[in-house]
Amino acid sequence: MLSWALIFLVLALIAGVLGFGGIAGASAGIAKILFVVFLIGLVISAVMRAASGRTP
Secondary structure (H helix, E strand, C coil), rough: HHHHCCCCCCCHHHHHHHHHHHHHEEEEEEEEHHHHHHHHHHHHHHHHHHHHCCCC
16 A cells, blocks of 8 residues: 555656646645555554554
8 A cells, every 4th residue: 555655656747747737736636635544554553463462
């Protein structure tokens, strides 16, 4: 999922440089949403791992 966020981020940067404001805005919005979802998944995973008592 992180790769999708990075793909949309790169797409937004390229579209922004080329002047496509609507596409850049939409891609940046999708990238932000995917990044937040990834961070929430990371936090949940870390908490579950700590709660189970496993060592890394």
